[in-house]
Amino acid sequence: MxxxxxxxxxxxxxxxxxxxxxxxxxxxxxxxxxxxxxxxxxxxxxxxxxxxxxxxxxxxxxxxxxxxxxxxxxxxxxxxxxxxxxxxxxxxxxxxxxxxxxxxxxxxxxxxxxxxxxxxxxxxxxxxxxxxxxxxxxxxxKLDLPGLRKLKRLRDSGFFGKILSVRGEFGYWVFEGDWMPAQRPSWNYRAADGGGIVSDMLCHWRYVLDNVVAPVKAVSCHAVTHITDRWDEAGEHYTADADDAAYATFELEGGIVAHINSSWAVRVRRDDLVTFQIDGTHGSAVAGLHTCFSQQRVNTPKPVWNPDEPQAMNFYEDWEEVPDNMIFDNxxxxxxxxxxxxxxxxxxxNYTLEEGAKGVQLAELGYQSSKERRWLDVPKLEI
Missing domain, CATH: 3.40.50.720 (NAD(P)-binding Rossmann-like Domain)
Structure with missing residues (x-):
């Protein structure tokens, strides 16, 4: 050959x-x-x-x-x-x-x-x-991760009905570097070196939301530096001044509301380091990096709020895993x-530098929104 x-x-x-x-x-x-x-x-x-x-x-x-x-x-x-x-x-x-x-x-x-x-x-x-x-x-x-491909497959099939909302959780605890070495480079936490979780992650959330759910129309973001004392690769103390957490809400086309928490100062108690849940009138689904679980309207349990007794329902049991149905490569x-x-x-x-600029646009608007404490529209780029 x-x-x-x-x-x-x-x-x-x-x-x-x-x-x-x-x-x-x-x-x-x-x-x-x-x-x-x-x-x-x-x-x-x-x-x-x-x-x-x-x-x-x-x-x-x-x-x-x-x-x-x-x-x-x-x-x-x-x-x-x-x-x-x-x-x-x-x-x-x-x-x-x-x-x-x-x-x-x-x-x-x-x-x-x-x-x-x-x-x-x-x-x-x-x-x-x-x-x-x-x-x-x-x-x-991230668009070619098995979990997100399954999530998009559900959307394209009409599984969700009318999509109502999206909830994303991303992050893990990044050690400060004193008694336990940090698992991310120190420049991530210095603003002068280009660090910051908003600039790092909102460019991802732009293409994930645009392609898996619906285009982003507006953003409200709160960026925070939770941990200011960190130690670099040489064991030297430095003051972290870049944001290590971002709490962002997005308005998508069709009236869909998306909220994504991004944090390097959170301990994980969920299925994966990143999870996305889409809720719709006909069904819901939760995806991590590789797996995706769904729940149809007809299989949705009917819990009743009762704070006087321990919860007897195991809500994880009411979800069904979406099969691979194909081989997923890296x-x-x-x-x-x-x-x-x-x-x-x-x-x-489809993923040109113009699409890359859209990610930078959302990150920049996220910082502006956090500084000004207000919602900002995401205008169409002219390139």
Whole structure:
């Protein structure tokens, strides 16, 4: 079978997310399976080059995972015409500059989110990519999680009837770093370094709500810094000034109300680190990362409020698990395959940098709403 090579410049993949989800479980996994089957019968095989500042770190990463090419010279990598895609998973603060440089070099660009720290910059880079005619994309990985795909399947089938509301819970306890090492990098909690859960998570909730439920029309958000004393990777104390929790309510098209709590200062007592519940006139469903449970109108129990006696009903027993009915691949890998097909044979692709700008827009409005303590409409972007 004929194979076709596609060169991918991968920047910022020494971090946890970039390394595990993008390099190992997506690009290298595609390579190990023999590539992607194209319409002409050939197999498209990615050939990555790892780019970073720390030569020792990227060389060790390349050797460990049998990646033949690595470099600390980004300009030289961008100058190589044999590599057609640039991917970035490094600092949000540097991302717009790096994407612009890659686009100017004629590369198609694929990027982690958020695409930038501010909306004006996000619109600018999305517009530049569009005007330059390069294929471009932003990661929307949660849409391909099994739990959310099942939730969308229920919506598309009409299971819910009229959707009334959405409730989301995201987060876990991130240790402060003194007696127990923190499981997130310290920059997440410093505003000057681009930290903050609003900027990190509201861009996710934008595409989840837009695609799984209904488009977002307005937002009311309260951002909080619950824990101010933290310790960094070197064990040094610092004062955290970025928001570590956000309590956001959204108005969606059709009069749907959605509320999502996001927190790195919460202890988990639910099915997963993130759960979404949709309630409708004909049924309800709750999804985590992988599982989804539903309850139809005819199977809904009839509890009666009685504070004088212990609750005798086990409400978990009245929900039925939605079956897989198919094999679900890694969500990041699924979108990599979609983007590669989009680049090579113009396959369908909806998750452009313009969609990334919508996420930045919602995060920016979330911060403004929290500061001004009021609801804000989400205007349509013109790019």
């Amino acid at each position: 004929e194979t076709r090579r596609i060169g991918i410049i991968m920047h910022g993949v020494t971090g946890r997310m970039g390394m595990n989800q993008h390099l190992i479980r997506s690009v290298l996994a595609i390579r190990e399976q023999g590539g992607i089957a194209l319409k002409d019968g050939s197999m498209l095989v990615p050939d990555p080059i790892i780019v970073g500042r720390n030569a020792n770190k990227i060389e060790a990463l390349a050797k460990k995972h049998n990646v033949e090419r690595w470099t600390t010279d980004l300009d030289a990598a961008l100058a190589n015409p044999d590599d057609t895609i640039f991917f970035d998973a490094a600092s949000t603060q540097l991302r717009p500059t790096l994407l612009r440089k890659a686009i100017e070099a004629g590369k198609h660009v694929y990027s982690e989110k958020p695409v930038s720290e501010g909306l004006a910059e996000a619109i600018d880079i999305a517009r530049f990519a569009k005007q330059s005619g390069v294929k471009n994309g932003i990661v929307h990985d 969500g990041f890998k699924v979108q990599w395959e979609q983007f590669l097909r989009h680049v090579v044979e113009d396959g369908p692709w």
